[in-house]
Amino acid sequence: MTQYTSSDAGTDSLVEEAVSTLRTFELTEYEAKCFVALTRLREGTAKEVSDVADVPRARIYDSMDTLQDRGLVSVQESKPRRFRAVSPRESVELLEQQCRSRLDRLGTILPRLGSPDRSSSAGEVWTMEGETAVSERLATLVGDATDEVLLAVAVDALLGEDLIDALADAADRGVEVTVGSPDESVRADLDAALDGADVVETWTWWDSVPIEPGAVTSVCMVDGDALLVSADAATDLPGVRKHRAVWTDSAEAPVVGLMRPLLATAIRGDYRSD
Structure with missing residues (x-):
């Protein structure tokens, strides 16, 4: 029987936290799990990612396509196809840049939505x-x-x-x-x-x-x-x-x-x- 060590428990906890955090950046659960698994592997095939991420193999490819579009994964068109995650530092910088771009755009849009004919009543509490x-x-x-x-x-x-x-x-x-x-x-x-x-x-x-x-x-x-x-x-x-x-x-x-x-x-x- 496989022994479950405290080190395994610590790693599982980190994986869960990483997946949960990535999902706040508009990644699906499968996409987040695939990226975390690929980060642990550094590079691998769909089967290897599926085994590590515990994601159905049929969902690996569409998840990798999305991650590639986000700039988080590179694809090698070999047989079988191989996938490689960007470094942790690069991934954080990419997500930060994408988030900042959205916030900057929101900061431009929201002020334009305010009605010029409507002002706050005097003395509002x-x-x-x-x-x-x-x-x-x-x-x-x-x-x-x-x-x-x-x-x-x-x-x-x-x-x-x-x-x-x-x-x-x-x-x-x-x-x-x-x-x-x-x-x-x-x-x-x-x-x-x-x-x-x-x-x-x-x-x-x-x-x-x-x-x-x-x-x-x-x-x-x-x-x-x-x-x-x-x-x-x-x-x-x-x-x-x-x-x-x-x-x-x-x-x-x-x-x-x-x-x-x-x-x-x-x-x-x-x-x-x-």
Whole structure:
């Protein structure tokens, strides 16, 4: 009986992950399996690929035709035909190029679809939820800053890579960036990641760290116009919580005028007194 080793299990796991990832690039399951098998073989016949990929031999040829069209496989017209995969580095570069081309085209098309006769109503306020969604919206607001960013944040979960990069880029552009937090570890991380930004201690919305359930998790204002406020919220699942936020990019929203002086004072000069 064939022994199944931990090494076999590790390889199988990598194969499954590679196939799953390739399928996100519009490859069918058979095409992804064939390419991964051919990468392991480097080159081989339809029978060899079929044996390694566990794909019906009748489906090998159409899968290889598609992979050849994508630039991922070369074909040698011998008898039997032989197939060769491009190197892993080349395959990643090809897929990245194809993906980038589609995104660039989409970036050209979508703005042309907007109606020139329709504009947002003044003072609109939007809601959203989810840690990643809130962090990405913060990054987008900061990325549009031209003059000033005021951000108070109490939890490191919202400080995703995109938000940190957006804050750093804003500071590099000469935007006045001030970030406040009641959490010493958050401030230390921000100090290390942000050159040219002021990182300060602020307690306006918080009594303790870690923050209490239901408390505000972040408040951000950009250029005195755009505003986002997020809070910790319970879910129906025991012990599971999420971030919910309201935001606006309209200076005409009444909440913007109310929050502007409070946020400026809280972040620039509010230190906890013992």
